[in-house]
Amino acid sequence: MNANTVERRTALHGFALTAALLSGLALAGCQTAPTGEFNNIDKAQGSTENISSLSAVIQRNPQDPEGYNVRGSAYGRGGQYRAALKDFDTAIQLSPNFYQAYSNRALIQRFLGNQEAALADYNRAIQINSSYDAAYIGRGNLYRKAGRTQDAFNDFQKAIQLDTTDARAYHNRGLIYQSQGQHAFAIEDFSTAISLSPDAAEPYNGRGLSYLAMNDEDNAFADFNMAVKLDGKNAEAWSNQALIYERRGDKARASKSYREAVRLDPTYQPAKDGLARTNAG
CATH class of the missing domain: 1.25.40.10 (Tetratricopeptide repeat domain)
Structure with missing residues (x-):
């Protein structure tokens, strides 16, 4: 893309x-930022064949939030952002403390221009798990786009202090x-x-x-x-x-x-x- x-x-x-x-x-991760960050993600992960196989997994276990989170990530990589948002919503409904799904949904919200919703999701992910580096990086990108340079720097610094790779x-x-x-x-x-x-x-x-x-x-x-x-x-x-x-x-x-x-x-x-x-x- x-x-x-x-x-x-x-x-x-x-x-x-x-x-x-x-x-x-x-980078190949759904917590990346929307501008430029989907460029090198393997689009095969969002292919019709991959989505079909993930959907089959969900059909076998429709109450497993991880299945929706993984398929939502695949939808995101394939550019199907509304479908991704729906899957992350379902994952969070099934598991209200699923901090990875909040962070993933925040990315999609950012891409769709819903900055306040994205910030709320990043904040919630960090509230649930204060050691989740991906949420700090995502929120830092959100702050940086908004011109909040010091807040962005603090979030990147926090992720680095958490020994992020x-x-x-x-x-x-x-x-x-x-x-x-x-x-x-x-x-x-x-x-x-x-x-x-x-x-x-x-x-x-x-x-x-x-x-x-x-x-x-x-x-x-x-x-x-x-x-x-x-x-x-x-x-x-x-x-x-x-x-x-x-x-x-x-x-x-x-x-x-x-x-x-x-x-x-x-x-x-x-x-x-x-x-x-x-x-x-």
């Missing part, structure tokens, strides 16, 4: 440098450090996120931006290249790669990468501007 992960743009050294500063990390906690805390200009801390968090989820492109792209902000162009370029390799549909990564080519005077390669970014996202202004610059004359 193609969700736009870019929410912040920044300029460095006279060029329009762009980044997914407020992106979410795509979820890369999103580090990635998203890194984004906050980055937005505050604390690039050394941001690089450390992005690096941890990469170690936990080495196949995710977003932390490479984010770390590359912080390297560039610290004038470490070589490491920035390596990270942008890796982001493009891992996710060839990431327009921001292509644009950032192009920027390095442009800074190095290689207009041909810069133009090619900017052109790919524009092809992937025709509305992405920094890539359009970069393409105009490198094609000038």
